[in-house]
Amino acid sequence: MRCTTVRENQECVFMKKAGCSYEGGACKPIDEKCEGCNRVGVLPLGKYCASVPDPASKWLLGNCNLATHIVVEVVETKTKVNPLKASKRGARGK
Numbered sequence: 001m002r003c004t005t006v007r008e009n010q011e012c013v014f015m016k017k018a019g020c021s022y023e024g025g026a027c028k029p030i031d032e033k034c035e036g037c038n039r040v041g042v043l044p045l046g047k048y049c050a051s052v053p054d055p056a057s058k059w060l061l062g063n064c065n066l067a068t069h070i071v072v073e074v075v076e077t078k079t080k081v082n083p084l085k086a087s088k089r090g091a092r093g094k
């Protein structure tokens with residue numbers, strides 16, 4: 001159904017005949033950590049996330065997994081293993 005609260009006239013799965021079924025009856029504004037994310041939309045009532053109704057909840061356990069403004073560095077610490085030697089070590093039981 002179409003939203004009649006924060007995202008007026010946008011299709012939303014939380015909108016029911018009785019109104020918004022999301023906790024609190026409407027989407028919540030973005031968290032301060034969301035600033036800079038491409039999913040932030042400026043609506044008449046403020047800034048809201050285009051993907052998540054409660055942006056603060058996405059930051060409770062670390063970084064938001066949908067954020068577009070965060071670059072996560074992956075450091076590989078793999079050591080090369082010679083498959084032949086590993087096979088011999090396995091055969092010896094070490």
Ligand code: SF4
Nearest residue numbers: 034037049055064066
């Ligand atoms: S995707 Fe995550 S970081 Fe971006 S606006 Fe939504 S909740 Fe905030």
